[in-house]
Amino acid sequence: MAEVDRISFLPDDIKISILSRLVVKEAVRTSALARSWRHTWTLLPSFRLGCHLDRLGETSKDFDSRPVSSTWIKRVSHLVSSLRGPLILFQLSLMLPLYIRERMNWRQTLPLYIDPSNPLQSLLDLLVKKGVAGTLNLCFYYPNTVPFCLHSYHSHKVKVRLPSFHSLKVLQLHGCELILRNEFQGFHSLTTLSLSNVIISNRHLHFLLDTSKNLTTFKFFARDLDLVPDLSLNISLPLLTNVEFGINKMVDKICLVSTPRLEQAHIRVTDIDYGSKKLARVTLGLLNSVSMVSSLHLDCYVLETLSRLALPFNFSFPQLKCLKFFLNLDTLDKRTFDVFRWLLKSMPFLEELHLKLLCLERQTEGVATLMRELFVKKQNGISCLNQTLKRVTLSMYLLRNVMTGITVVKFFLLNAKVLKLMNIICAGDDDELSMIEELKIVEVASSDAKVVMFNITTEITVNVK
Known part of the structure; x- marks a missing residue:
């Protein structure tokens, strides 16, 4: 009895479900399996791409065998342009390379001057045209094995000039400098915004929040950041239910002015200088702002920070x-x-x-x-x-x-x-x-x-x- 080619005759939704469990490189390679599989990967609803380099910047994994470069991001853009179906999730995680060399028995880190900002902007414009309707996650960081890694400087060489994604639901950014374009009109469908180790001006952050009135979750973690000027933030989001803040001594004030639906708050002190009275006052003011919540999460150093102020507190x-x-x-x-x-x-x-x-x-x-x-x-x-x-x-x-x-x-x-x-x-x-x-x-x-x-x-x- 002749063997039946059951795999080739699977419905498209089952094929897509199978490919969704593979890394992008392997999903694309399935086009060689059979004629019926040739363009199936272009219907994928989610793309998770990452390139991890070793500490010498010589190898990468998951999609390409070359270091991160403008060419690498252009190849990602080519893949995205080939997609035919709706894109629900796009995640790009880049570990940017550092050169390390021995000098006088200590290691010195020097940046490898590869700036992916320009091709990245072309990729973002392409994603706008594709209409990402779910999650956009962009993460830029350096190897944590590097001694004296200068997160506050090197990890923000990448500038993200954010266009308006009208259908985007979730935006997650890590390790970049965020700039809003002049024509930026806000995220009218955005429900979750997460900014981790992201440099952004007070003016742009206020405008971003003011034009995202459907936010239900907002996360902002300031760690290893030199914010100039110090962050001062007043939040007025009527639908907000969940907030997470990681604050350091560069944060001047965070105040929740009008958040009637707030239910959960997560606060952490990320600065090792938790003895600072300024940081203690900012923490106290933030706790005062979230006093209406039903669930509260306080991370390590919050109690120690508050102990620098006199009791009792008035809320x-x-x-x-x-x-x-x-x-x-x-x-x-x-x-x-x-x-x-x-x-x-x-x-x-x-x-x-x-x-x-x-x-x-x-x-x-x-x-x-x-x-x-x-x-x-x-x-x-x-x-x-x-x-x-x-x-x-x-x-x-x-x-x-x-x-x-x-x-x-x-x-x-x-x-x-x-x-x-x-x-x-x-x-x-x-x-x-x-x-x-x-x-x-x-x-x-x-x-x-x-x-x-x-x-x-x-x-x-x-x-x-």
Whole structure:
């Protein structure tokens, strides 16, 4: 019986589904399989292209065997021009090359002067004509293996002069300088805007937001950036529901003026100089702007930054139900603990808490004693501990010693009077058994409390009654 060529007679939608799971290079190569497959790749709804160079700029992967160059981007443009169907997603990730040479026993980084800006503009114009209706993701960065990598300078050699994509839903940019063209009219369909390590002027950023009134998600991360002048941003977006900010000392102000639908906020301090009072005031003002959210995520260094200011702060979170944040035990002192306690006091209806404990160094006896003095005692005047906090999750993956977190565990078991469930996630440290024994004898405020410990392979329910 002759073999039937079932692959050649597959419907186009199944062929496209198969090709969508391949890198672009392999998808294009399928045109050699059979006549019926010759132009199938031109119907792909998504293109993910990336070129990664080694630290000498000699090799690349995923689509071409040559270094990133103007020619490489022109070949990408040729592929895009061959597309026949609607383009839903276009993602371009370029790791730009650096030369590295030894000099006096230290490595010096010098830029390889390949500026893809001009052919990139032609590619963007082509994408406008193709009508990208979903996601546009452009990412430019240098190898993170390079010592003394100058992100704040080199990664912004690429200038993106943004045209108006009238049907675009999601725009994600990383590691570039963003400039709006004179004829720019805004993104009337855009719902998600993410700018990570992107240099943009105050005027252009305000105009971008003012002409994108359908935004529901806005993310701005300023790290390794020298913003001149310092960023000052007033946000008025009536449909905004989710914001994420990574701020450094070059940020002067971020204020959410009119965002009535805001539900979630994620704030991180990206500057290692978190002791700056200016940075502390900016962080405090940002927290004040998002005080209406129901879910709040605070990354590492936020508490330490706020500890530079005097308590009490003059606002609260009356609608907050879920809080996620880092507690850095390496830098714990009484001021940081006071901010931690104030946060709980400012959230009278908090129901769910996710806390990640960070401690990269083994604690000294002095710090351990301080933790016992601060945490292992009953607290007064914290409404959520008395009435609403029912679920606590403590993650201890970043602890050098699991026993370091026992005082934090005791704090909630001792004070959360309506606690239903506490999940403790650890990395299987040798002290885990000792921690279980400690939990069995700890005083528990809630008669319904259940404690469950997780490590990499097992789940253990600890009887704390």
